[in-house]
Each structure stands twice: as structure tokens, then as C-alpha cells.
Amino acid sequence: MALRRRQLKRLSGGTVGKLWIVAIVLVICTLSLLTSRTRSTATRSEISLEELWGTAPSDGWRPSSAPRSDWLPPPNHSNGYLRVRCNGGLNQQRTAICNAVLSARIMNATLVLPELDANSFWHDDSGFQGIYDVEHFIKTLRYDVRIVESIPDIHKNGKTKKLKGYQLRPPRDAPISWYTTVAMQKMKEHGAIYLTPFSHRLAEEIDNPEYQRLRCRVNYHALRFKPHIMELSNSIVNRLRSQGHFMAIHLRFEMDMLAFAGCFDIFTPEEQKILRKYREENFAPKDTVYSERRAIGKCPLTPEEVAYILRAMGFDHSTRIYLAAGDLFGGERFTKPFRLLFPHVENHSSVDTTGS
Template identity: 85%
Template sequence: MFMRTIRITKMSLDELWRSADSVGWRPSSAPRSDWPPPPSETNGYLRVRCNGGLNQQRTAICNAVLAARIMNATLVLPELDANSFWHDDSGFRGIYDVEHFMKSLRYDVKIVEKIPEIRKNGKTKKIKAVQLRPPRDAPISWYTTDALVKMKEHGAIYLTPFSHRLAEEIDNPEYQRLRCRVNYHALRFKTNIMKLSQSIVDKLRAQGHFMSIHLRFEMDMLAFAGCFDIFNSKEQEILKKYRKENFAPKKLVYKERRAIGKCPLTPEEVGLILRAMGFNNSTRIYLAAGDLFGGERFMKPFRALFPHLENHSSVDPSDELAENTQGLSGSAVDYMT
């Protein structure tokens, strides 16, 4: 019976490492033949400030392109809010291939790197974008009414913050395809980031199977979720202060949020789930970089479950990698790995 269990577990583990079958699903990002190009004249300029982590920023960029399409606006290259958490001011051009982004979307929206100056009565004039705060998960109607009116009035609008500011559920397949085109085709990291991540993957694969995990047990995520009770009093003060400075006031009850899955899993809980799935303690895990809040106290149980841990520094300790994995660039390298 013991040997039979071993065989079943081994077969199950082998199955876990296989690529999932597509079961008939196909990519659907290509526009349909009747998708019209953007008009030669637009209603004005759209600026956005994308906040949050790398994934949130990518989602915001997808939404910004779609918002520009909906309003027939010229999109100004999205701004990445990296100073508050990443302490990185490299911006969009620092991690993404700007030329590829603009070329890939030329049949969808007009894109410029900055709002151009205009000449009127022999004088050069700057267009000042009026600032608006979009509602969370705003419907298309908000963009075609409130936002568009301001754009036509002032010539440009600046939407900030711009995380989760356009409804996910939109009953228009072409709009959803546009989101996919942005995320899977237009948003390409710069060459140095792609090369570094591929080098890391090659070195990891040379030693066999591995999985990549971003534990995301970090200060901004925990503060946003309002999940404080598992921390000591000093740590709770830090989280509450960060939340007050960065997020809207809201009464959050830890036990209620935890019960409905709104609290990030602790590293130990992630490890227990992986073990329950069939991954054993010989599994090699690549950990995406991030400052684990609470430190070793929370990491120790995870390391006991999975002792073979790697990160980009341990895989490639070279000076070149260290120089190119700071701030958002490091997050981008981990994203591709």
C-alpha cells in the first residue's frame, strides 16, 4: 500500500509539471476585420498615472488604452507611479519598449510621449490637463460623459490615481480584445530586461524543474488589505500609518476579511497549499524579490517546507544583474522569470 501511494504521488507530481492542455481555447486578441482605425482628429489628450505594483500598472495601462479608444482621445504615454513604493523614477520608458508599444497600437489609438505645445496668435502655449479622479471600476458611460466633457473643455485630462478605474466586465468583445492586445503584444519589456530574465530561466532550467512564486506578503499589500491582527503592535502601527497615508479611509475588520479571502496568505500557508498539491521538499522555487513584511519570522516556516529557494541574486550574482534589477526593472525581470 505504501509503495502504491508513492507511485500515485509520483505520477501526480509528474502531471503537475506538464503544460496544461488548451482544451480548444485559442488566443482572441486580433481585431475583427470591421475594427476601424482611430480617426485623424481626436477629442483631446488623455494622461493617466498608473499606481500599484507591476501587475496593477499593466492592467491600468490596458485600461488607459481602452479609455483613449472609447473617448477618441490621444493617449499620452502612461506615467508609472514608482516613487511611493519602488523608489524608482525610470518610468514607462525605463522598463518598456516604447517604440514597440506605439507601433503595435497604431491601428487602435493615437499615442504621443508628451502633450505637444500649440501655437496661437504667434505665441507658444502649453495645454494644461485638468485633473480628475475616476470612480473605482467606472462604467464606460463615465468616460463618454463626465470625462469627455472635461476633455473637450480643456483639451486634456489627467486621471489619477488610475488603478481599477475602468470596469472589468464590458459587454463588447472588441474592447476586451483590445485589452488583450495591449497586455500580450504591445507591452514588451526592454531588451536588457528580456535578456536578463532569459539568462536566469536558462540557468534554472539547466538544473531541472522549478516554479516561480511571488509571495506578495509585503507592506503595501497588507496595508491595503487591512490585515493587521497577526502582527505585533509595532508592525501594526507601521501598517496603519502606511494605509492612512496611501489609501482611502475605510473600516476593515480582520476576521471578516480573512473569512472571505481578502487577506494575503502567509508564506507558511502558501507552502502548505503547495505541499497539499503534491510538491515535495525537493522542489526548487524561485522567489520574486520583495521585502517580506515581518521578516524571517514569517519566512522560516516556508523555508522549512521548501528549503531549495532561489532569487535572481543567487542564480546570477554578477554586478551586471545587480545594476539592472533595481526598482521596477527588478520586478520586471522577476515577472518574466
């Protein structure tokens, strides 16, 4: 047990970094959801704990990520190289990777392995190679897009030239037409383009089922965490399951999210100062009114509010909860009310995986 905890501590603070731990958390949350979903149509009086812990029916829905017969492999000739910098948290970066693959397909470009932002909050530089199985990613998508780990040097007239890519800032939720015109023009001019930032830079609503299926193939098949991450994640899940049902929650009551939301009024003057400073340094200026943002659901729920919602759903104080991610902003003042309602709380440091 002590050895495993030392491994976790070293991994969370070393070269693999904090996003490595977040990757584990995502796996645990996903596995937990498979056993904790419930029907959204059920009323409070109809809900039983057995239903809460059961698997929700599919209602006829089934996976549909496989390409249809008219989906052709990428042409032999590429229009150039596409580089992207995926910013935001790991969930946003994962979505950006899906969009990067689709953008490369749209432009008939060779995708350079996406860059993951060394987030100013997580302070992580693990990169794509440190979190995901690169070989599996490239192999799974070989009939959809060309993917290389880096742009190869160009050798011409006895000289070596490095292509870095013409830098562009895509509009938020850019339509396909932006990629086939503006981005394509620069790619053909320079041989490579570098799109940064790349969070939410391709429209979600695209009237092309095959493009949406490609996004699904990337997310559910091509993106696979590295074996050692999966091994540790599974050992944590197995240990938690060995003691019965459990719930995994990421409260996301952390400094970067709170600063981005601009919801400061519930904090002390000193805490507000910290949040405002972080917001000024990392986000675009924007006037925010706490009461207005909270009224429209733009403020993260406090841990206590989350606890009340869970209790209202039918989960009682005996419920075991795996609490994902790092320390909550505001510390014990916000953690204590949650633990009073749900005292059986675990995290990646407290779970003993030596017996798994």
C-alpha cells in the same frame, strides 16, 4: 557571477529602480507558469508530479486578440489628449495601461504615454520608458489609437502654450458612458484631460468583443519589456531551467499589501504600529476586523500557509523555488517556516547567470 550580482544590485537601487526588478520577476513567473500549470479539476489522489510540471491542455481555447475586419483605424481628427497616472503595483499599472488605450479609443483621443506611479512603497521612478519598449508599443497599436510621448506645445499668435490637461478622478469601474459624457465634455473644453488615479477606473465587463480584444492586444502584444530586461530575465530562467524543473512564486507578504489588507493581528505590537502608520498615510480610512477579513479571504496567506498548500498539491521538499520580489515583512519569523518545508529557494541575487 560577481559582476552579474553587482549589476543586479546597482540596477535594483539606481535609476532603473525596484520596479525594474519586478518587471524581471513578472517575466520569470510567466515563463515558469508555462511549465507548471495543472488541471484545476484534478483531485489530490489523481495528481502526480509529472502532471504538476506538465503543460495544461487548452481545451479548445485559442488566442483571439486580432481585430475583426470591421475594426476601423482611428479617425484623422482627435477629440483631444488623454493623460493617465497608473497607480498601484506593476500588475495593476499594466492593467491600467490596457484600460488607458481602450479609453482613448472610446473617446477618439490621442493617448499620451501613460505615467507610472512613483509608488510610495517601491520608491521607483523608472517610468514607462524605463520598463517598456516605447517604439514597439506605439507601432503595435498604430491601427487602434494615436499615441504620443508627450503633449506638444500649442503655438498661437506668437505665443507658446502648454497643455497639462484638466484633472479628473474617474469613478471606480466607471462605465463607458462616463467616458463618452463627463470625460469627453472636459476634453473638448480644455483640449486635454488628466485622469488620476487610474487603477480599476474602467469597467471590466464590457459588452463589446472588439474592446476586449483591444485590451488583449495591449497586454499580450503591445506591452513588451525593454531588451535589457528581457535579456537578464531570460538568463535567469535559462540558468534555473538548466538544473531541472522550478517554480516561481511571488508571496506578496510585503508591507504595502499587508497594510492595505488591514490584517494586523498576527504581527507584534511594533509591527502593527508600522502597518497602521503606512495604512493611514496611503489608504482611505476603513474599519477592519481581522477575523472577518480572514474568513472571506481578504488577508494575504502567510509564507507558511503557502508552503502547506504546495505540499498538499504534491510538491515535496526537493522542489526548487524562485522566490520573487523583496524581503518579507516580519523577516525571518515568517521566512523560516517556508524554508523548512522548501529548502531549495533562489532569488534574483542568488542565481548565477554567468554561464547562461
